[in-house]
Amino acid sequence: MTTTDRLLRLLITLAFAAASAALWWPVDAQAIRLKEIASVQGVRSNQLVGYGLVVGLDGTGDQTTQTPFTAQSVQAMLQQLGISVPAGTPMQLKNVAAVLVTATLPPFAQPGQAIDVAVSSLGNAKSLRGGTLIATPLKGADGQIYAMAQGNLLVGGAGASAGGSKVQINHLSAGRVPNGATVERGVPTPWMQQPFIQYDLQADDFNTARQVADAINRLKGAGTAEALSGRSVSVKLPDSPGARVAFLADLENLNIDRATPAAKVIINARTGSIVLNQSVTLGPCAVAHGSLSVTINSTPVISQPAPLSQGETVVTEKADIQINQQPGSLIQMPAGSKLTDVVKALNTLGATPQDLVAILQAMKAAGALQADLEVI
Known part of the structure; x- marks a missing residue:
């Protein structure tokens, strides 16, 4: 037998062994990570909203005769800057638009961090392209200020009009300011104040809740997790903050056997x-x-x-x-x-x-x- 024949026979033997191993130990294709089917209760994002002004538009701002709140907002802003406008003075503000500013405050956000904001026209402005958002406080549902937004808008569109004809690409009445808001205060999370946390499942399924609790107990020891209902699982945490972070890092990548979903x-x-x-x-x-x-x-x-x-x-x-x-x-x-x-x-x-x-x-x-x- 030549060397080539021996090498070919060895390769065939290895291929057969690999195929046999795949048949005897199949890979579980339905396993899914815990962080993809559940979330930690209390660790959530919060929505912020604010009212502001966009200036520097090229004649595409609000028509103050139809949106009087824009002129009122400009007068209030000028008074804060020490400029008094006589009452009843007509204001033709073609380069200013009233907008609503929205943002999402991520969990564990700390003061000084930057987040993106979305700016949407509130009046009848034709376009926000090229505008600058003036300092706008962003408030939460409790009425407290959690961030301040300001910056140049990015509008993913373009348009032109003349003689009654108009051409427009994409939407011009909304834009974004990347990293346009600075967090002023954080939202406290209860996961450091209690000895237990609760995982909330995305779907109400008792079998999935039991499998999550069993998988956590196999990894961290018996009695660590307990299924409370078809949607929630209680988990006991270590005492120190560093140990808790490492503990949750291990849990979020834990593979869970996906249960057969309900027929729908x-x-x-x-x-x-x-x-x-x-x-x-x-x-x-x-x-x-x-x-x-x-x-x-x-x-x-x-x-x-x-x-x-x-x-x-x-x-x-x-x-x-x-x-x-x-x-x-x-x-x-x-x-x-x-x-x-x-x-x-x-x-x-x-x-x-x-x-x-x-x-x-x-x-x-x-x-x-x-x-x-x-x-x-």
Whole structure:
């Protein structure tokens, strides 16, 4: 046997061993990390909002005759700067726009850190492109100031108008200021004040809550975690802050065996979109589907009087109504235990998504569709 033959035989043996190992020890493809299905209670973001002014626009600001609050805001700002404007003075402010400023304060944000802000026109400004946001306090739901926003706007669009013609690309009435707000105060989180934290699951499932608690107990010891309900799991924490951070870092990357989700069919009533998850099953049933269309055509009929008869012209309408009903044959749909079987059975009907909504509702009422229908 030559050296080449021996090398080829060795490679075949290694390939066979690798394939055998894959069969005996399969990789769990449905494992998911804990931080992707649960969140720590109290560790959350907070929404901030503020009212401000954008200046420096190229004649595309608010029309003060239709948005008087813009002129009032400019007068109040000038008074704070020590400039008094006589009452009743008309103000033609074409380069100023009143805006609402929104931002999201992330958890554990500390004073001095920068966050992005979104700026949206509140009046009838044509464009915010090239504008500068003046210092705007951002408040939380409790009315306290948590950040100050200021900076130049980035508007992802362009436009031009002249002689009654207008060309516009994207949206010009909203923009962003990257790192445009400075955090002034942080929001205290309760996770350092209590010996326990609570993981809140994204879906209400008792099996998933039990699996999360069991996985944490296997990693950190028995009695560390306890499932409180189908959505919450209580976890005991170490005492020192550094140990708690390391403890939670280990937990958030912990792999959890994903449980089979509840069978559900999501229907979007506005677009007609239908989504089925892998747990949807179909029992044996028979479905007849046909379409009914009604067409109404109206034709005006003009009746004119004879000459010198002193009559009047009469206009009437002649309506032509047509009803077209397509026959629907009775189709037997076999039981389907997999999502692919359900999809094949529904495709045999040849119905539109709008028709499938009514068919799925009828299947659910008949007990042939083992799934919950949810309309969004």
